[in-house]
Amino acid sequence: MRALTVVPQHADTAALTDLPDLRPDDGELLVEGIAVGICGTDREIVQGRYGWPPPGHDRLVLGHESLGRVRHAPPGGDFTAGDLVVGVVRRPDPVPCGACARGEFDMCRNGRYTERGIKELPGYGSELWTVETDYAVRLDPKLERVGMLMEPASVVAKAWEQVDRVGARSWYEPRTALVTGAGPIGLLAALLGVQRGLDVHVLDLADDGPKPAAVSALGATYHSRPVAEVTDQLHPDVVIEATGVGRVVVDAMGGTAAYGIVCLTGVSPAGRTIPVDAGATNRELVLENDVVVGSVNANLRHYAVAADALAAADPDWLAGLITRRVPLGRFAEALTARPDDIKVVLTLD
Template sequence: MRAAEVVPGRPEASRVVDRPDPDRPGELLVEGLLVGMCGTDVEIIRDGFGVLPPGRDAIVPFHESLGRVISSPTPEFAPGDLVAGVVRRPDPEPCAACAVDAWDFCRNGKYTERGIKELDGYGMQRWTVPPKFAVKLDPTLGDAGVLTEPASVVAKAWARASAAAERSHLPVRSVLITGAGPIGLLAALLGVQRGLEVHVVDRVTDGRKPDLVTTLGATYYSDLAKVTADVDVAVECTGVAPLIWECARRASVTVLAGIAGEHDPVPLDPSVFDGIVMGNRTVVGTVNAGLPDYRAAAEALSEASRPWLHGLITRRLPLDRFTDALAKEEDDVKVVVDLT
């Protein structure tokens, strides 16, 4: 089989190699169909983020997966089933969170992640996965099944927002989403599915992103100042500090799903801080996802419009040209690599 390999921080060393088919008794054998490129993959390849498998000088990238089962050790899965693989694995000790399969809340940092931290990813034509870490997908999803992992991140964000709102006795009627990338658009999808009034803000003024938002029945803005509606929940997907503060100022519950990275410090308006305290507001971060979130994501995708989901996939590259996905093109939403 053929597989992508990368050396973190050395994009020029990226390549496609021949590897033997994996053989791990007790695991599903899966034909890799598609993988999605996200910002984490770019940070690994370009900037050196991530951790190599022990004793290795390269790692197979990609954690957003879609595959078709070839063989299964359990009747839960059958040949031909569409599946996505879970990214994170619990730490070996385990910590209190990993001991109850809440590895997305790992407390000691000793978890591993496929394609990111110490484990090969899904960027290969054949891969295996323990049944516990595979999620069966609606067969009618087709290529849109590759959106399962980012949708799981969004499902977890909504779970955290819902828990905070319930604790605060907050009836959630509206949501503000900042950023119309894959995470923001999927957050909008789940908001619409919940019957909420959805407001999405991004910098672009026309093209695919505004169209995808309005097709959902949500409202699109290219300027946050134009959002005058009251919002109960905010899902911040950009990591841009002024937007973070503005979300925390406006919403009773804010979920931070974007990474700021290295930027110059931005002062915090004391009125925002005072508003959080005096308003009993909640600001939480979220990263990765657990099994309940993957299952919720699979259900949300199953219920979504197929044309709308396929509209998120804006570019498709062959495995031999997977590094072309590093360069973002105008109107890109989700770029995928075809492993077949």
């Protein structure tokens, strides 16, 4: 079978590799790969900035935003041949820490977790892959075109859960949400915000093209002005920050309503500095009971929420988030970002 592999922490080593066909172990599904989504993490791994191969191997099979169809399932289980499935990315550490022992492996405390296609486990970017039944999630068949959005949707589901849990420390009835960034995470965050009945606003740099159109079709409001101007107008109760841009993060923190919650999902690059009035930021956070919380990855609970959210969404709207579909043999095109991309998908069949 063909697989997209890379030598982690070595740039420009991505290649199509012929690997032996897989045989599932007891308790595993054998899955025909349909597609994988490509994201910034994949590109960082290809650039040699991130990633770890499985122990005893030089190369890592890339791809963590999976979508496939079950070819073989263990008898008597919850899955059957033909089911549309995605594989969960993270696995708990083997020690395990207290969080991993309780199924909260997205909150691993000691960093010994593993991740498919990222850290010490082969990814889903191959024509066949296996996954433990406990880490597979069945999708509604109508999501066959867009099911690879499940993994980023799970990240967003966790972010909203974190917002709810922080808000629950006191009376909380948010009305307005601002999402900074209109990539896949930002637009899916907006989707879940709309599904919650919030007045959702999305901010990004683009003045035209697929991003403003996607926000408008969702029934949300699009902005391309500086974030400080938008927060001065809206005073949002919630900000889901999905850019990782330092200036945007700081301005979002300073622009919420009282008891505001900022959830950071974008990872900022190190080494870039901006001037910040730390005293004013601290004063506002304290005096308004504001909260800034970071959120990354997802556990099984969040995948289930994401599956329900995608099933309830307009399939055509979801399909509009996929701006390019690239066959496996032309993987280099998929790994090269373009200005008008939202989600790029690498097809495996």
